[in-house]
Amino acid sequence: MSMIVAERLTKQFPGESRMAVAQVSFQVEPGELVVLLGPSGCGKTTLLKLVNRLYEPSAGTLLIEGVDVRSMPATALRRRIGYAIQQTGLFPHLRIEQNIAVVPRLLGWERQRIEARIDELLDLVGLPRSYRRRYPRQLSGGEQQRIGLARALAADPAIMLMDEPFGALDALTRTRLQDELLAIQRQLRKTILFVTHDVEEALRLADRIIVMREGRIVQFDTPLNLLTRPHDAFVRQLTGADDLLRHLSLMTVAMALTPGTPPASIANLPPLAPQDDLRTALVRLLATKAEGLPVGSNGQAQGWLSLAVLRQMLGEI
Numbered sequence: 001m002s003m004i005v006a007e008r009l010t011k012q013f014p015g016e017s018r019m020a021v022a023q024v025s026f027q028v029e030p031g032e033l034v035v036l037l038g039p040s041g042c043g044k045t046t047l048l049k050l051v052n053r054l055y056e057p058s059a060g061t062l063l064i065e066g067v068d069v070r071s072m073p074a075t076a077l078r079r080r081i082g083y084a085i086q087q088t089g090l091f092p093h094l095r096i097e098q099n100i101a102v103v104p105r106l107l108g109w110e111r112q113r114i115e116a117r118i119d120e121l122l123d124l125v126g127l128p129r130s131y132r133r134r135y136p137r138q139l140s141g142g143e144q145q146r147i148g149l150a151r152a153l154a155a156d157p158a159i160m161l162m163d164e165p166f167g168a169l170d171a172l173t174r175t176r177l178q179d180e181l182l183a184i185q186r187q188l189r190k191t192i193l194f195v196t197h198d199v200e201e202a203l204r205l206a207d208r209i210i211v212m213r214e215g216r217i218v219q220f221d222t223p224l225n226l227l228t229r230p231h232d233a234f235v236r237q238l239t240g241a242d243d244l245l246r247h248l249s250l251m252t253v254a255m256a257l258t259p260g261t262p263p264a265s266i267a268n269l270p271p272l273a274p275q276d277d278l279r280t281a282l283v284r285l286l287a288t289k290a291e292g293l294p295v296g297s298n299g300q301a302q303g304w305l306s307l308a309v310l311r312q313m314l315g316e317i
């Protein structure tokens with residue numbers, strides 16, 4: 001059963017002539033990370049808030065695990081859905097541990113269970129347990145964002161809504177948090193709706209991307225399909241579908257692997273990992289000026305990446 005089903009979901013704010021979200025229909029499957037992508041004002045945040053009922057729809061329906069959300073109390077629904085936002089929404093006067101524990105407390109968890117959960121979540125988001133006693137202002141922006149994520153995950157919700165959670169961070173911190181989110185997602189397999197207007201972020205994170213424009217869905221597709229089969233000029237321009245390097249960043253070394261023993265001339269060069277993206281691999285290849293690089297993990301070569309093969313692939317896309 002689909003985790004989230006929207007049917008002609010619509011939001012028109014009072015006094016506004018335009019619909020912020022206009023008859024939007026889509027389905028999200030369990031464990032998918034779906035990114036909502038589009039220019040400022042296209043309705044991404046409004047759509048997210050319709051899912052956890054911070055906004056009530058003007059028309060249309062929303063089903064979560066087959067149940068119409070209108071049949072549940074909004075507060076109960078929100079406790080079942082994790083929510084992480086750019087401004088973190090951390091309570092400044094509460095310690096980190098209290099911030100993380102907000103929803104479990106509301107759900108009436110026992111103290112011991114909450115204490116264990118706080119430690120577990122700090123480990124998960126890569127922060128020391130000693131941070132428990134700190135206040136949000138004693139953390140960096142990136143660390144606060146991690147706490148926001150930990151808090152959203154606290155009661156182990158099946159669904160996570162994330163609204164530009166890494167928007168305010170510098171590029172390096174942002175990339176690191178994206179990687180960590182992907183690692184956490186591989187482990188936990190939440191159903192995630194993630195809002196961004198950053199195309200790179202969308203392409204890196206998404207299983208599928210909903211491209212929005214003026215309240216409507218223009219295309220709902222995999223990153224690769226958005227690039228190779230953009231629905232129209234708007235999508236093509238938004239995703240930079242003509243950009244070869246972007247294509248490469250969506251493919252992994254494993255896709256271009258030549259199996260077998262690497263040539264002796266390159267055998268001792270630092271290896272690539274099969275899950276590395278081809279854009280990174282190309283940069284490393286060009287920097288080493290070698291004909292290829294070994295590919296392997298844990299000291300075991302699985303094969304090699306040949307510059308000639310990569311050149312050929314570039315010619316084909």
Ligand SMILES: Nc1ncnc2c1ncn2[C@@H]1O[C@H](COP(=O)(O)OP(=O)(O)OP(=O)(O)O)[C@@H](O)[C@H]1O
Nearest residue numbers: 013016020038039040041042043044045046047197
């Ligand atoms: N509370 C509100 N009252 C009236 N209009 C609103 C309200 N919230 C949003 N809107 C309007 O609805 C439209 C969609 O806004 P929304 O915040 O969903 O866009 P967005 O895609 O998330 O944009 P951004 O990337 O800038 O955050 C905009 O035209 C906005 O002005």
